[in-house]
Amino acid sequence: MNSYRFPFTRMRRTRTKKFIRNLVKENRLTVNDLIYPLFIVDGTDKKEPIPEMPGLFRYSLDNLKNEIKNILSLNIPAIAIFPKISNNLKNPSGSEALNKNNIVCNAIKLIKDTTSELGVLCDVALDPYTDHGHDGVIKNDYVDNDETVKILCEQALIQTEAGCDIIAPSDMMDGRIRKIRKILENNNHKNTLIMSYTAKYSSSFYGPFRHAVGSSNNFGNKDKSSYQMDYGNSKEAIREAELDISEGTDMIMVKPGLPYLDIISKLNHKFDIPIFAYQVSGEYSMIINAINNGLLDRSVILETLTSFKRAGCSGILTYFAPTVSKILNEDN
Ligand code: PBG
Numbered sequence: 001m002n003s004y005r006f007p008f009t010r011m012r013r014t015r016t017k018k019f020i021r022n023l024v025k026e027n028r029l030t031v032n033d034l035i036y037p038l039f040i041v042d043g044t045d046k047k048e049p050i051p052e053m054p055g056l057f058r059y060s061l062d063n064l065k066n067e068i069k070n071i072l073s074l075n076i077p078a079i080a081i082f083p084k085i086s087n088n089l090k091n092p093s094g095s096e097a098l099n100k101n102n103i104v105c106n107a108i109k110l111i112k113d114t115t116s117e118l119g120v121l122c123d124v125a126l127d128p129y130t131d132h133g134h135d136g137v138i139k140n141d142y143v144d145n146d147e148t149v150k151i152l153c154e155q156a157l158i159q160t161e162a163g164c165d166i167i168a169p170s171d172m173m174d175g176r177i178r179k180i181r182k183i184l185e186n187n188n189h190k191n192t193l194i195m196s197y198t199a200k201y202s203s204s205f206y207g208p209f210r211h212a213v214g215s216s217n218n219f220g221n222k223d224k225s226s227y228q229m230d231y232g233n234s235k236e237a238i239r240e241a242e243l244d245i246s247e248g249t250d251m252i253m254v255k256p257g258l259p260y261l262d263i264i265s266k267l268n269h270k271f272d273i274p275i276f277a278y279q280v281s282g283e284y285s286m287i288i289n290a291i292n293n294g295l296l297d298r299s300v301i302l303e304t305l306t307s308f309k310r311a312g313c314s315g316i317l318t319y320f321a322p323t324v325s326k327i328l329n330e331d332n
Contacts, residue, residue: 078119205282268312
């Protein structure tokens, strides 16, 4: 083992110059790794700033087209759509989720009329549509699993028929992947992709998002820990992944991102399936506020996103997608 010792081995040799650092680099982020979550809102002529997420906006559909062109020009491969609907459309069962002309379906159609290149991902969950802000319907003070799954299947089908490419159930109900896959197959949507929110933790990092979609309005101090995972657990993430894969998901996701890199790494070693991370709203807000206040350099964006690749991710959902695409394009 002598040859491993100093001075035969000097770890710094491969760090001396940029060319060699580039040659030995194990993981790099490319624009192709990015999914951009985008907020939409009812009405016209709106581009509303989201105060909790500086630099981001909610777009009304008439303004969406321009933003889509912007995203296309940056070569971002896919977006995820999140709606903020008006309170008068919300009710306990989230029935607006099943309206074929709801804002999400109309957004998908508009995007698909504009371009066939951009992949569209849609959340399957009821929280933007329920007046209580939970992801499902409530029975006896409990988010009812099986009743909720029935509605989610319909929601997934409606979004698919509007043209959605990737169905992303974010609700954490049991058994929903199998039922959604079944309804898609039964309706001849054989190539619709499913990216399951597999290990979605009950997290305070979702706070800014809940403001952005208006689901925190009546949510108060309630939490989602009767369906989202406990952050103390990791074996449970493996069981969730086993189930989702056996039920027919094409990809799995871990959420939030940075505090859960260990989970991504574990799943990556255990399963041969593409893994995605969601760098969530709270992570975005922390980083952007630190950058805007001069506390951190903007290079932390690339550093955090590359760490997801290192942990084993195929790609990342990130609000930094446009910013980092510009950084990556400048570098090339
Ligand atoms: C809804 C959903 C949430 C996020 C994505 N889909 C919030 C929640 O579960 O309360 C969070 C995304 C983010 O914080 O950026 N089921």
